[in-house]
Amino acid sequence: MPFDRSIKIAPSILAADFANFGAECAAVEAQGADWVHVDVMDGHFVPNITFGPATCAAIRPHIKGVMDVHLMIAPVDPYIDAFADAGADVITAHLEAGPHIHRTLQAIRGAGAKAGLALNPGTGLGDVGHLLDMVDLVCVMTVNPGFGGQKFLDMSAKIRDLRAMIGDRPIHIEIDGGVTPQTAPLVAKAGADVLVAGSAVFKGGSVADPAPYGANIAAIRAAAEAATGVMA
Template sequence: MEKKTPLIAPSLLAANFLEIGKDVNMINNSEADWLHLDVMDGRFVPNISFGLPVIAAVTKISTKVNDVHLMIEEPEKYAEAFAKAGANILTVHIEACRHLHRNIQQIKGLGMKAGVALNPHTSVSQLENIIADLDLVLVMSVNPGFGGQHFIEKTYEKIRQVKALINQSGSKALIEVDGGVTLDNSKAVIAAGADVLVAGNTVFSAKDPVEMIRALKHNS
């Protein structure tokens, strides 16, 4: 079987916010492919992270794909602002969208790639009528809202289910996995069908973050 090299998306949520520019430049100079930006509103998830001003500042110096993950209610109210702030990919949660097809069309109409995230309890079958329109499916491997959580083992089967749905539908969507990804489990995550690994604490708490990014990328 041909070795698969994943895309690596370090999560800025785990960075040192006193030296955020330095950490973005570290990612710029690494083998990372995307920069993952988690936006939390304290309503959809029990935490508040950062918003538009931080993202607008970060994207000015980021040389990577700016991968914005909205863990917020009513994302349609802010999609245009995130496009203007420099988001290249905008992912919304299926659980937060009453009119998901409309959300996806809005995101694409603003010139961004569109993703849908699934919480651990959400069935993959809910993607059946939207999968063909997606650029990305984000499988949450922890409950959203906080970094540093342990990977939920059921996620491997869920990734396989998403992969089967993508193949069956002819969708071109990539599978991104977010939460508790480490050097120890990354190989199994990729083997299950993931294309993109989000890594926060694993990267930023490493002695050498650039080397950790390289290791994650070539561990499959």
């Protein structure tokens, strides 16, 4: 994963066809996705249950690029090795998920994955500065986690402040929740470079007809790049 700040689109398979994950992952990559985002939910930290390490291991052979695993679970630490072994390139844990976030981030890197830190919309940046030298990615949630298809919450001010805190460190800013061609410019202009999108990518398409995936990805990317003035 060479680092750069170009806009990266990471479709969330939470919006894909659950009966056809392998083909869906291959299809969105073929249509221009940069990363594939896997939302892991436990019914405890968030009010929904989705995927586990076995799902990640099953889809990994179908993903040529980055598998970005977002753990919306608590506790996190007992499951880090399992997701790393399943092939996760990035493992992101929530600041709110446990009292020992330093230990969690160390464990993620120790397992060979890039370490991500996620922040709920109501969580400020006060504790983040102490963690920046331990992370490769900070995920700013623009919905309250738990379900796909929610309305976007504008976190532009938080993103701008975070970008200033990061400075020249090689840390991605990821946005998760409600990303569309209409909201992508707001977060990209504020400093985000990885945009997670679920229904906005998968709407209108299928494995049998994946062209809409490509059109949706291109529309989000173009809107974000236009806001930054930097084209890939």
